[in-house]
Amino acid sequence: MKLLLISWGLFFLSFGVFAQVADTIEVIKKPLIEQAFDFGDKVIDLISGEKWAVIPALVYSPETSLGLGARALRIFRDQENPNLRPSTLPITFLYTLNNQQIFTTELEWWADDNKFYTNARLELSNFPFKYFGIGNNPISGEGESYTTQYAYFHINYERMLFKGVYLGPRYEFRTDRISKRIENGILETDRPLGFDGQLISGLGLALNHDTRDNIFQPEKGWFNRIAWMQFSPAFGSRFEFSQLTLDLRKYIATRPQQVLALQSWWSFTQGDAPFQHISLIGGSERMRGFFEGRFRDKHAMVQQAEYRFRVHRNLGMVAFAHTGQVAPNWSDFSRNQLRFGAGLGFRYRLTPDGLNIRLDIAVGDQRAFYFGLNEVI
Template structure:
């Protein structure tokens, strides 16, 4: 009986479609015979499967597609690299590279904003080059933080002298500015969103190849200074590199001891910054910035307040208008357009003057402009801005928002 059943099973199996290409094995010594299909006959060998390589452009697109995902809970540090052409009114056409990293010291803390670090390189056709690193290290539950920046640059620079009248009327001169700057601060939260801390810094500026030394008014071409100071801040921003909401108020008082530099006397600097951010509608944010800098008498020319550049009064050549004191204000509307792409428009004004008693409303300089944004990393933007001012304009390319 059993042999009859086995014969019947074998007959039925032999009638199955040949396409399956199955083999059947029956052991003669078995009372109950069985069949099986060998795995190696139905699956291709692993070493015979050729890996598919994605096209280069597809790999680039996929790389940046993943860069906007917050991976700070999974990785110790989430770095994204980008390189490309750069341009600003001060440095002209060049090339730059950036490594931007986000990380969390406590990856179980989802309330505290991630820390950030940036390593940057830049060079231009004029002979300018810059190398540096900067960032903000935020400790658990935002109880304390460390901010830092280290940079060295060599830049062919235009120079008009000191004061509003010099910037407006003097013929342009040139020199090469070599600048080393180190800044660090440690802040401790005393009550919610309120921080007190200490700061320290060092800066060294050397000017060479001046075409017009009279604009220095008898001062030396090189100065070194070390600073120590106190900082008080209120900070409710949700994300420091690109806030969407919150308020930031900073008061910084710096002392440059005569013994720790070669400026000839003790110097003081007071800086006040007030930034506010508010969501107006879906994808639309209003950001406002007020900044003031006041330097003591005897401050040498390379340490004076310099209007213009990549962050405030965009479109003005940084340093054309230079004096002991400066006040600037700007308001910017930021709008997300589609996926990673956004745009901004802004307006503002600024003034440089030797003392508050010498402030003149007629010397206030206007500023306005527009720009595009591309989010190359989660809430970290590449920005293309075109700014306008009094008898000036300029295009610039940079990373992170202006304020």
């Protein structure tokens, strides 16, 4: 992981800055491994400003292939109120080898002694992707390519009802324009809702139970979330459906600097939802090792476990395993239909709050690598 950070320094920093850092390391008489860690820390300090950290954005997943770009990150801290959780504002632009252009920004803002929480996210993308069909046994094993240009936005505002419990409204909007699809392919012959594009707009409620001791690297506590959304023509949506999502997480400190993270995630969809927005599994957040959207249907469930431990200084590792499935009806969930995956990962801590770079190696129905920021669970 240190070698990866060193390579970033060589590529993105000027030769003058590199020479300065190299001279510093040469003077300090330490073991080689400690010199490497010192150099990695120096690189992080150089790209981090007092208010904004600007870092090269390097991502990899089966859905995007290699993605290159830039990420600016602002972490807001109230020095006069150390109990107030840090607020974050990342801004990212990526271009991937799959010819995808992706712009995202997401505000997480805590205020008034953690009594108020606001989350807003904006995504703009030109996104070549794959459609496999609907169900736990996809129509296409390899997937059919199509390209969608989409804009997505959500905002939710929550207020603390009592300690650790938050409730508030949520608005969600997404529009897709399918610019390319295979003539007489699966999308055109199967014609799922949304095959020619979509526009959804909906209102709902979010209820959170949050007792984590740290929002980036929790070692104990719960993070449970129940969100219900109603999409309707009354709000400007072309499709009418509702969706209920449950995300239940528990963090257990087993030993010093060792944490067991558990997650149970469920999604239930009722009504006429487009294929882009029905429940799905796979990708970098739910069931690594499975292509995102390879399995999609009205309902989905994922169970994940991750064991995290510190290796040395800012370097850590994780071991993870997961299982999940999709189904057209609640009663169709079955142990015989479960998909399984597992893997290992490396972490390097960027900030004192615990923000990490992560590299995961996963095996599911494929071998896959994932590179990005932050923890999955």
